[in-house]
Amino acid sequence: MSKNGYINLTKMPQILDEKSIKKAFQPISTRVVSSTPGRLRLRVAHSHRQSEQMEKIANALQAHPNINQVRTNVQNGSIVINHDGKDSLKDVLATLRDLGIIFGDITLGKSEAAAEVSNAVVDLNKRVRQATNNAVDLRFLFPLGLGMFSIRQLVTRGLQLEIIPWYVLAWYAFDSFIKLHATSQVQSTKEP
DSSP states (O other), rough: OOEEEEOOOOGOOOOHHHHHHHHOOOOOEEEEEEEEEEEEEEOOOOOGGGHHHHHHHHHHHTTTTTEEEEEEEETTEEEEESSSSSSHHHHHHHHHHTEEEESSOOOTOOOOOHHHHHHHHHOOOOOOOOHHOOOOOOOHHHHHHHHHHHHHHHHHTTTTOOOSSSHHHHHHHHHHHHHHHHHHHHHHHHOO
């Protein structure tokens, strides 16, 4: 391999190919969902929600002496880390950075305006649930409001086909109710 003290690089065996180098050093985008003393919850970006990748992160975190438990949920992209307390949080965050995890707002695929509107609706929904002691939420109130508006249109305007017909509003009420509740049933069956 060596000729006149120089190494011929064309004949050296190729140890790593370019794809594996890019894959090994690709940062993992996450967002801190909640941080309380002794508990840290992260949300992993959609592009990194593979079970192998999240299991690798969990195993590396389990080896940390200040971490008591790590739970992952691949469908939601959630990683919950139980650690010793406030003092160990800095060590846990340093370990996460060493694993290639970067922290930020992971609104991948959404504009900032869409993310803000989505966050506002989620916040409003929480407030409605709290105000009604978890009796109703926006997923119930929105279709109910459309349904009531369709009945009002039918009573006041009759079967007019101008403006917004009552049956269109009735369909929107029914359709939104089914769609909003179908997604909650799928999520509730997947989560323990």
